[in-house]
Amino acid sequence: MTNRQKLGWGLIGASDIAKTRMIEAINGQPDSSVVAVMSTSEERAKSYAAENGIPRYYASLDSLLADPDVDVVYISTTNERHKAEVTAAAKAGKHVLCEKPLALTMPDARDMLETCKQARVVLGTNHHLRNAVTHRTVRRLIKEGVIGKPLAARVFHAVYLPPRLQGWRLKKPEAGGGVILDITVHDADTLHFALDDDAVEVVALSEQQGLAQGALEDAVMGVIRFRSGLLAQFHDAFTIRHTHTGLEVHGTEGSLFGEDVMTQEPQGRLYLRKGEKREELDLGPHENLYAHQVRYFNAAVQGQGAPFATAEDGLRSLAVAMAVLESTKTGRRVGVQY
Numbered sequence: 001m002t003n004r005q006k007l008g009w010g011l012i013g014a015s016d017i018a019k020t021r022m023i024e025a026i027n028g029q030p031d032s033s034v035v036a037v038m039s040t041s042e043e044r045a046k047s048y049a050a051e052n053g054i055p056r057y058y059a060s061l062d063s064l065l066a067d068p069d070v071d072v073v074y075i076s077t078t079n080e081r082h083k084a085e086v087t088a089a090a091k092a093g094k095h096v097l098c099e100k101p102l103a104l105t106m107p108d109a110r111d112m113l114e115t116c117k118q119a120r121v122v123l124g125t126n127h128h129l130r131n132a133v134t135h136r137t138v139r140r141l142i143k144e145g146v147i148g149k150p151l152a153a154r155v156f157h158a159v160y161l162p163p164r165l166q167g168w169r170l171k172k173p174e175a176g177g178g179v180i181l182d183i184t185v186h187d188a189d190t191l192h193f194a195l196d197d198d199a200v201e202v203v204a205l206s207e208q209q210g211l212a213q214g215a216l217e218d219a220v221m222g223v224i225r226f227r228s229g230l231l232a233q234f235h236d237a238f239t240i241r242h243t244h245t246g247l248e249v250h251g252t253e254g255s256l257f258g259e260d261v262m263t264q265e266p267q268g269r270l271y272l273r274k275g276e277k278r279e280e281l282d283l284g285p286h287e288n289l290y291a292h293q294v295r296y297f298n299a300a301v302q303g304q305g306a307p308f309a310t311a312e313d314g315l316r317s318l319a320v321a322m323a324v325l326e327s328t329k330t331g332r333r334v335g336v337q338y
């Protein structure tokens with residue numbers, strides 16, 4: 001950032017998520033702005049830059065990485081591209097915030113972590129949910145012992161995939177499509193964060209309910225066993241139109257109910273129940289989840305702390321998703337291999 005006031009972010013991928021969430025989150029920080037975008041299509045790069053007020057555009061990864069004004073890259077391409085792009089960015093000395101899933105295999109994800117470590121660049125994973133005040137409050141209350149020993153959790157993360165996103169997620173296994181790599185990874189990260197516990201074993205069933213094609217699934221339900229002995233149940237889908245999302249954690253001394261909390265929006269309510277008594281908890285202000293993520297990432301790049309969701313967090317959530325995928329294919333319980 002020499003001689004410049006702000007960290008320059010380069011977008012690798014002319015994506016929907018960058019357009020709808022991340023550009024605003026980056027430009028909304030006092031210490032960062034988006035300076036360039038790269039797409040594999042020059043035409044798409046040009047129109048995306050114009051539509052989103054991005055000063056420069058590139059049609060190759062090398063040219064974006066050669067831009068001295070780019071300090072940080074945000075990678076939001078389809079999942080099969082993440083590994084090569086993270087590796088090239090790290091070798092060019094750029095810090096990287098990468099979308100989830102980090103990669104399509106654990107060995108690839110481990111290589112990415114190692115490459116970034118060797119290159120001494122920060123690597124973070126864009127798990128947005130743990131940035132929500134709802135999930136941060138669940139974690140704090142559990143640590144404070146408010147619900148005693150957590151015994152069970154339930155995640156309701158079934159949604160209807162918006163028509164504009166009904167592309168590679170439903171049709172391209174080679175791009176890392178399917179609901180497990182898209183949504184179950186987020187559940188895994190949120191549970192790990194809220195419970196401060198590690199998943200050790202999973203069992204799951206998946207289904208095709210009218211949207212996904214070929215070998216891909218658009219619905220999954222399963223159970224995760226955690227190291228502490230806690231059991232967590234999850235339901236993820238692209239096919240459910242009329243429900244809200246939620247996270248519940250049930251402990252020996254109380255239960256926490258998060259409503260409308262498995263979402264990209266800064267919203268949701270949290271209730272504490274003890275016996276018959278149920279109270280809504282005061283959460284304070286809801287901060288934009290992606291802005292919170294970028295704020296922590298910018299600080300980490302400038303030597304203060306770590307990304308709010310680290311590279312290791314991305315590796316951990318991928319390990320759970322891989323075990324869930326294997327369980328749905330084999331019909332067996334599968335141990336989580338970190």
Ligand code: NDP
Pocket residue numbers: 012013014015016017018038039040041044075076077078079099100101126127128165167168182264
């Ligand atoms: P998109 O489909 O919008 O974009 C992914 C890639 O597809 C782009 O990089 C682009 O390639 C290509 N593409 C986009 N539009 C077109 C088009 N009209 N024609 C041809 N190719 C096109 O993906 P998403 O934004 O939905 O997801 C991107 C990543 O972000 C994934 O890893 C996903 O898992 C993650 N994600 C994370 C979320 C979160 O909250 N953390 C939420 C949503 C997604 P190119 O750049 O080469 O032009």
